[in-house]
Each structure stands twice: as structure tokens, then as C-alpha cells.
Amino acid sequence: MTKLDHVDGFAALCEALSGARDPASFKLKDPGGERMRRALKDPEASELDLAILLRQVLLAAPGGPVDASAPLPLPRPVGATALAAAGLKTVHGQRVRARAWRPPWIFQTEFEPDAVAAQAADRRFGIGDLGPQADPFVRSLGHDRYRSVGQRAAVRAALLTPAGRSLVIDLPTGEGKSLVFRAIDRFGFATSPRLDAQGVTLVVVPTVALAYDHENACRTGEDEYLAYVGTDADRRARILERLAAQQSGLVFTAPEAAVGSLRPSLIALARAGRLKALVLDEAHLVDAWGTGFRPEFQSLSGLRLELLEQAPVDAAPRTILLSATLTPETLDTLEVLFAAPEPLELLSAAQVRPEPVYYVAPSSDEPTRHRTIEEALLRIPRPAILYVTKVADAVQWAMRFRDLGFRRFAAFHGDTPDEERIKTLQAWRDGRLDLVVATSAFGLGIDYPHVRSVLHACVPETFDRFYQEVGRGGRDGRTCLSLIAPTSADIRVARGLNRERVITTGRGLQRWSAMFHHPDSQHLGGHRLRIRLDVAPGPDEDDIDLIGERSLQWNARVLTLMARAGLLRMVGGVAQEEDASGVFETVEILDTGHLEPSVWTSRVEPVRADIAAARSRNLALMLRHLKASDCPSVLVETLYRADRILAGCSTCGLCRSNPAIARPQPLRTEPASPWAAPPVNPPLADLMTRGELVVTYAAEASGGFAARRTAAALAALWACGLRLLRFIGVPPLVFGRALADLAELPIMIGQAPTRAASRLPSGPEIVLVGQNAGFRLATDVRQPRVVLLPQGYADPDRPGEGLLERYNGSTMSLEALLGRLST
Template sequence: MLIRTLGPASAWRLHPELRACLPARLDAFDLAEVSDAVRALPFTIGREDPRLFDARPEMRRTQRPAPPDVPLLSCTDHAAYASAAQKQAVHAALTAPPAGVLLATLPTGAGKSLVTQLLALEPLRRGRARLVLCVVPTVALAIDQHRAALPHFERMGARQRVAYLAGDDQDAASRADLLDRVRRGSVSLLFTAPERLVRGPLADAVLSCVREQGLAALVVDEAHLVAGWGGRFRPAFQQVKEQRERLLAAAPEPFPTVLLSATVTPQTADILRDLFAPHQTPFLRVDARALRAEPDWVTHRYEDRDERLREAVHVLRHLPRPAIAYTTSVEDAEALYDALRAGPLGLRRVALFTGETRGDQRARIVDEWRADELDLVVATSAFGLGVDKPDVRAVVHATMPEGLDRFYQEAGRGGRDGHATLSCVLWTPDDRDLARRNAFINVITTDKALARWSAMSHSRDPAPGEITTLDLRCRPAYAGSQAEERRSEGTVGWNLATLLLFERAGALRVTGIDTRQDMADIVWRWPGDRTALEQAVDTQRLAEQEQERRKPRRDAPDAGAESAGVYGRAPGRTLRHSLGGALRPVRGLSGGPD
């Protein structure tokens, strides 16, 4: 790997004992003996299109650090902000108006986590410690954010004031102790999943704490998922909005809400504003989106999964490390992991991370990954969002991601130290078909949404302003519902997704959800007739579907925009300089036409 990393232009003389064991390994790593030295042969991706990859990680990042201030120097060991955009986001969060909403959009790897940390550390420094709630989408992210925040809290002698509760990896005694500390106000920063925040023991403990001591801030990390996952298979993301309103009503004084993301389209920003900042609620934005300069991009098509598996193993043996390999399905991840470890030259410093990985194993893998004890992680999307390791040199997708958001977020795991990284997509026609299905499988049709509404409302639209309690367990009459509901979270999940769609269309407002009884309270807002309602719901649904199709084109800032605290420069070089040909564009990622 050292020889390959230094590139084909270098030849290395080797110790005689190392030379004695080389013959069995030269072919496996595309090395060749030249006299008494070893040289790396040209590395190919795909059989029909040979390409070279010079893995020397040159510095690509052009942004300059920003001068520090009192909060940064007093609460952390950072000597400066990573960029002016990061400093601007921190200042905007610390000075956000009470009950206001801040949407901060920073590039992947730009240090969004520091915003959350300083929201908790700065009040602690001033002796006014209060709880900051940070909602995160995955267990891996909760673990990683917790690990990253720990040194700063230890520096202030407050290690026990940062915690996470996202998965089931904590034992019953640890969970009970954490809930008790939350109730007593002994936690300053808590990372948790949306499902735990909106219902169950943690929701009760947080509400008890807020009534007595208030809340410093509510943070939603990867906030674009509220619009994406929240309206479909994880409705708890949009229920965070209702929980926020309950906490605001219970708190002695209002608190700000901070929404963080690297990928926010104009449509997603509108949805977040409608959900979290209705009426006259202050809504602020820090928009520092930038196209990453660090990655080089390459794709290659294979005819079937077996061929792609062989080539993925070949690629991952040769690309510089640390590296991450993503698949869409657990089965593909397991197959790739087994193939990489097979045989006498199988890799050993490699881990498998999927949605089926146990909680204790997840924590161990994240720890080993951060400590440089692993060279490669084979994973599904369960690993990645916000998991920060600065020196990842390659990200390989042995799949076709179903959307540009997912692809850009996962590719953004590479090059966070500002040095060059490689993003490589190895796909098959079957992957493209699966990506299309995944992109739209959870979008409910207008007819089915109206059928679900009729079942819940017993075919009666309430009067405008009428408060109504609905049973989320009601099933519609249309055929095929059983098969549909097995694909998601069942009747309750689809009915809740329907109510959220109606809410975004302006027909109603969800004011409360009883997850124990599966009931929802709504206020009916639609003044028109049923035909107009159907048209409004259909228009909203089609707009959201069109948003999914258009994301690849509408999310990118102007490629020529200069960096001025708003947009960064155009992306880094293509692979022409090292792959001997024009860049093959990444196409079909959103499920749209090739």
C-alpha cells in the first residue's frame, strides 16, 4: 500500500527478507520487480477502460482559517475556526433570537458539529448550563458526535454532562441513570434519535427537565432528512416539529432551534420553514454551500453483480486507505465484506457496518475507525452521515445511490482534511433499477392518500377550525394495502405520512400525536370543497416528487461563484490528469432518466 500510495513514478529497494516473500503478493497488488526494486504497475478500473490513479494526496482545500474568539478559545482546544463560514454559523447560533429558527448550510466536513458543541459549552462556561438537544438520524452519528464532544467537556471538567441515547446498545441500568440525569438537569448536551425524542421515557424526561430549567437550544442535524425521510418511512422526523412546540409551551422562556445540513435544496428550505417557522416566527439562514474541491470522480458500469463484486474487490485492494465501501443492501455489503477477507491475502483491518449491526459492535467499530485501527469499512447508509474521520482517501459505491443527497453525503466522507480523495461508483443496470424504485417506493399516491384520509375521518371533512382526534390504526379499503404496509412502518406509519402530506398542502395542522394509543389530534384548516382539497394534495405530492427528480440539478451552487462566505469555488479537477481520459459523468443517481 505504501508503494502504491507513492504512485507509479517511484521505485523502491526492499530488504532481502521482504523480497523473499514478494512473489506471491506482486500480482495481487499490481506490483512488478524492476532489478532490485519494486514499482507499482498502472492501476485499472474496469476491463475496457484502463485508468491510472495517482493516489498522492495533494492539498486541495483553498479556504482559510478564521480568527478565534472567546467561546472557541475558552471552550475548546481549537486555535482557529476552520473557515469564515463555520465562524459565521457559530455566531448566528449563539445569537439566534428566542423561539427563532436558524437554518445553517455548510459543506460536508466544514465542522457543523462545532456549532452544536458551542451551543452547550458556552452557557456551561458562563455558569448557566442548560440542556441542548441534538436530534441525529443514525446511531453511528450519535456515537461519533458523542465521542467528538467528549474532549471539550473533559477540558471543562464536565465529562458527565454530554451523553447520547439513540439505539439499544445501552443496558437498562445505564438508560435509567441517563434519564434520571436528564430530569435533574445534569446533562448539557444530549444526542438522540427523533423516535426517542417524540415518544417514550426520554420524551417524558426531557419535558420534565424543560418545565423546571428550560432548554438552551434544539438542534436538528442533517435537517434535510426532515423533508425526505420525515414524510415517508421515518415520520418521527416531522414529529420533531410538534415536540418542539410542546417544549416551547412548557419552557419558562423560549429557546432557539438550529437546523444543520450540507444539502438543502430551495424546496427543502421551504418545507423546513413551513414546518418550524410558521406565521411570524423569525427564520434566519447561513448559506455557505460549496462544491467540494477535494474529490476526483469516476464511475464504471458492469453488466452483472458478480462482475462488479470481483472488480470492487480489485479496486478496494489498490485504492489508498482509509476507505469506505458503500452498498444499498445488507446482502451486498456482507458479500463484499466476505470477498475482501477471503483467501491467504484477505484483508483483516476491515469491518462490516449495516442496519443489522448490534449496538455494542457499532460503538466498537466507530471507536476503531477513529483510532486508525481499521483501514476499510464496508457499510450501508447506516454508517456515514456525519461520521467524521479527516483522512479518508477513497469512497467506493458498489451500488448506485437512489439520490444525489445520499451520494454527495457519503462521498463527502472523503477528503475532510482538505487533501485529494477519490469517489468511485461501480454500478450495474440492476442497481439503476433498484435506485429508481427506492427513490419513489415510499411516495404515496393521491388516490391512496385520500382513501386513508377517508378511513381516518370516516368520510367526513371537519369544519374549518374544528379540532378532531383521528385513529391512526384505521385501514383504507383499497386492495394491496397489506403488501404496501409491510414495506414501511405499517398502517400507523402510512396514515401519519398522509396527515403530514395534508399538513404540507395546507389542509390541516397536526397538534398532537399519542404514540401509545396511536391517535392524532388535528385542526382542520381547509375552507374549500372536496375537489379543491384533492387538487391541493395532488399538487403538493407532485411538487415533492418533482423535487426528488430535480435534486441533482437544483442543489448545486453556481460553479463559477467566488468564495465570499456564501458559495465556494467550482469542484476539483476531474480524473483526466491521472486516468488518461475525460471524466465519465455520474448519471441516473436520482432515479431519473439516464
């Protein structure tokens, strides 16, 4: 069914509201209108739910909200009470209009905040900001274009990662990080000497819901299990069977399973050279959660080293760390945990998010905050998320939602059962939920693009957390609303949470000594130890019973602190007897003074102080945002470092009150790949003179035979190491047909007269010259290349002469090249 555009869609929706048209007879392109259309057929939708969605449709109506009106919903009557609560007024008896909403926390000269979000103006992926043409291998995954130049750079850099190395990719929310591991799974790595997509790509995700989300997006049939999560024994057994048989494909799992029940299978795959990559999705959580309540995130570093030790050198798994928000401190943690034995490389395409429109309500008491949030919930466009810090607050707000009259809502927090979480996320993706009250984990990595409003009835303990949560809105590149309504009590809670993750040096040494001397800890030879983590911090009366989950988390933080200080490194797990109990980590001691207070003072204390200071700075940025005296984009650049994030303008009160100070959106630039393409291999390398070979082709050749021969030549060049193809001028159609036939080969394409302008990675390349392109042969070839030149190509500087008449390098025809490379 064809989706109606904005104007026709609004007219059709009005007909449906009046009862003149069945809502099931059409669909709308506009997400807000489509949500309203579907809600008309939803028996769970309340009158208030429908009234708020109707208000959203009117605010986004063609021509603007001032004169827009719509019929009263006849198929699903909405009473006067619900209409008034949602800010709608009846006109001429049978039609409604939206009243203007001017809350006290906006400037009186501003546009209404709900209208700004409902109209969802293009901010990042508009018509004039189409992404670049996709490489042929990406087109075979169903994408005609990359989402952005950043996504193109990320995919290319990932596929060029050398065996055993680690790459961090910092790519903005909404730009498709999942394409990275899908490409790895489908094509393998372009650094391999031959096409070999066989093997397993392990993707570690932070939540069960995200694992299922990726599975649904990637699997080819409903009976294909890719997510090793949950309690379904059959699902887990079938995935283990696939791994035991060394079958290729993606596997999504949590860090606990990766370092636990999956570990033997992963080691077996690594030994066989069949584990292609370890991918960490939402890698910033290694620092944010791994040093707190989920230490297995950091135990992944030890598992990685173990896998590298077991794998053949030329088939060692790559480590790809994906994130949209990386503070310098988080990057330092990733460097400590995942760099060895060689340095970590970073590809950063980060930019200040242009979609959020920021509002800050004045700090107040709890009753006033409740009124502020409730008033906003009765106006703001859907879908909307209300974030809180405490589980109890989420529960209370959910009860209040029901009292107000909402029905299309859910609560999502730490006590929500897994099955309910999955149902909530599915309903959210399907558009059956308009509102969710949640703690921080909701929305993490879930690719739902159309969230229009994000509210905070709390103060996050870091600006990093706040920015990530705001980032759940506007993933479609369109404006979204951010409103935070703080209280003084919130700030006290935020300060407490901010402080609690940084242990003192004395207490850290005490905990390390307890782990080191525990009878279940054992020496494994050399400097390696098997350390038990779930132990009490000491024998004192106040400590002896501290052996629960909380103590385990603190002990995990101690190991991370020691690793960052260079006292040890985590190197993996060890096999245990089936009846063994406890939580263990294998570490390698790097400093024999690891039990000396003086060493902790000189080595650990500076690191601990830096961590504490960084968290304090992070909270300070959050508090500066509450004062509304700084542009949020400046705070973002301060947090993530201005030299690693593209500046921009986030719409805030400062630029709304004085548009002259708003910064223009900068042009995106493509980051350079940290890796070069692989070197040229024999026999092609033997055919080159001074790193260059000119191959002539018949420009007039056409038809299926010519396309097949051209494809065979390009495939032969690929087999000799050439992964980069640069067009100069317009290539003959036969090359386009040939490349379409080679879509399973990771060939990276650029079109520009110079190498720098093409934005291709460095390394050997194929230069395909079209007719009359004004091409000149260089006297100094800096990187090996094969030039594909039309037969009889004229010298642009010497009329009447061919370009090759004075060339003294190696030349041959395309057919001759094919013959030489086929022998």
C-alpha cells in the same frame, strides 16, 4: 511522541519494514504511512492488507511514485502472491515498487487514479487557506482558529438566534458543525440580557453511533453520560435523573426517544426555562428519512411547538438545524415543519466540494462490474468505503472480501446489530479497519477525516444521496477518489426507489380518512386532534391487514404531505396511559375541507406533483453523472441551487482531459448573519448622544491592574448589550489580556476600518481604536456604538488638534464609564 514529517517518516517506515527499527518507536504525520506503521503491529492484518497499504505508501512517497521503493516487509513477511495482487513488483531481490495502474475506464493521458488519491493533495484546508482567528470564547473551547469563515458565521449566527426562533445552517462537510452546539452548551446565547449558560442543549442525531461519537468528543470524564441511546438502563436512568434535577449540559438522542421517553422531561425543562436549544444534526434527514422509514424525524416538529408553548417567552428554546446538503425541496420541508410561529432563517456557507476526483466506469453486466470493483479494491488507497443499496449485496461483498484475502474490513448495513455497529465505528476511527462495505447510513456525521476512496457498486436513487456518500471521503480537505461502476439493473432499482416515496392523491386521502376516523383517534378541543398513525389504509380485503411498519411509514408521509399543502400542522404528542398501545401524533386542522376530494385535488395534488418532479430531477442528475458528459460541480450547483452554493471545480474526466476548462477555486466569502446583535440597554443607552459614546483610555497603561480594570469595563459594556468588538489599528496589549480574562463571554471580534469589511453581524458595537490608526469620527452613526479612543488622539485631518476638540457628542474616560455602569 513527536510525529515525523513526510520525508523522515518515509525513511523511518522503510527502516521498520527492513526490521532495523521498532514500528512502535515512532509515529508519522502522514495518515497513510501511519496506517501502515500501525498495521505492522496488527496481528489481524493479512498479507494482502499489508501489501495494499505498502502500495499506498509508495504512491505517496517523497519525490513521487516512479522511483520510490521500499524494503520487503521482514517483520511481517508478505508473499509474492499478495505483492502481485496489490500491483507491487520486486526489484533487486529485497525491495518493492508499485506498478502503474491504468484501468480501462480512465483516459490514457491521465494520472493513475490510485496515485492521485494516495498523494492526498491539499484542496480545501491547505497552508494558504487557514481559517480566521477564533473569537476568545471559541479559544476557550480549544480552537485557536475557526475552520473556515463559514464556520465562524455559523457559530456567531447560532449564538445570536432570538428566543423561540429557528435557524438552518448549511455548512460543508468537514468544517465543524459540532462547534455550534458545543458553543451553545458552554456559553448560552448572546441575545440573553445576561450571561446564562445554564440549561440543557438537546442534540437529536440520526444514529446511535453518532450519539456515542459526539459523547466521546464532548464529555469531561468516562463516567459522564451524554448519549441517551441504546439499551443500557443505567445510562438512560442517570441522564433522566440529571434532566429531572435541571442540571445543565448536552444530551444526544435519537428522534424516537425525543418524542417518546424523553418528552416529559423535556416539557418540564421547557416550563422551567431550562431547555436552551433543540439542535437537529444532519437535518436533511427530516426530509430524506422522516417521510420514509423514520417518521419520528418529522414528529419532532410537533414536539418543538409543544415545547415553545410550555416555555416562558423570553426563555423559549431555539431550534438549530444543521446540515451539509440542503436541496430546495428539503429546505421547503424544514420551513413547513420548523418555521412556525415565525419564518425560518437560513445561513448558507455551502460550497462545491473540491476534494473528490470523479471516475465513472462504463455501464456493464454484474460479472463485469464485480471484476471492475475487485480490481479497484486491490489498488485504491485506504481507508475506503464501498457503497451498495441492498443489504444482501453488502453481505455478499463482505464474503468476497474474505475470499480475496482481506481481513481489516467490516460490513455495515440495516441488519447490523447496534453493538457490532459501535465496534465497527470505533475500529474505523482508530484506524484498525481499512475497508467497509455499507449501505447509505455508514459514515453519517462521523468525523473521520482521512477517507481516501469511495466506491459505488450501485446507482443511488438520487444525486443527493450519491453526493452525500462521496462526501464521506476527503473530509481533511485533501483529494479522494470517487468511482462508480453501474449496471443496467442498478438503474432499474434506482428508478423504483425514487418513485416509491411519492403517494398518489387518492391513496393519500384514503389513508388520512382511515387515520381520522379510527376509534382511537380523538378530538382534543378546538381544531386539535390526536391521530393514530399505525392503522390500515382502508377496510378492503387488500388493505385490512396493512398495519405494519411499512403502513406506518406511508401514513407519516401523508401527514407531511398535508402539512406541506397547508391542511394541517403537527403540534406534538399527548400524554398516554402506561398500558396504551399505538403510535400517535397530535395535529391541528388548518382547512376544514381536509376530507374533501376537491380540496385534495386543488391543495395537495400540486404539492405532490412538485415532490415527484423534484425526485425525478434528482435521479436525472444522477443518470447524467453516469454518462460522464457533465461536470459534477455543475450537477451539484443544479441540485442545491447556484445562488446558495459557492461554485468550484470537482476534478472529473472532462477537466482531466482538457485542463483549460477547469474552473479555478473561488475565494470563500463569509455569509451575513440573519440576526442582529441585541440592542443597547440602560444605563449605557442613556449615556449616548445620537447613538454614540466616545470613551478615552490611557494607551500606555499596562500591568495586571490595568488589565483587570479594562476587563471590568468590557464586561460592563457586555452586560449593557454590546456583543461586537471591532479593532481599528493595533490595540494595546492590555486589551488582549483583558479579553483573555473574558473568554466565558461570547464577544465577537473583527478587525477592519469599516463595519462591512469586518464581517461582523449587524447591531451595536464597540470600536476599539489603536494609536495612529487614522481613525475619523463619523457624522452619521447608523448603528449604536461605543468608541474606545486613546487619550489625546490626534485628528488625522487637522495637524496639531485632538480628534475630540470639535466633537460635540458624549465623552468620558474609561474609569468614569466603569463608575457609571457599576452604580
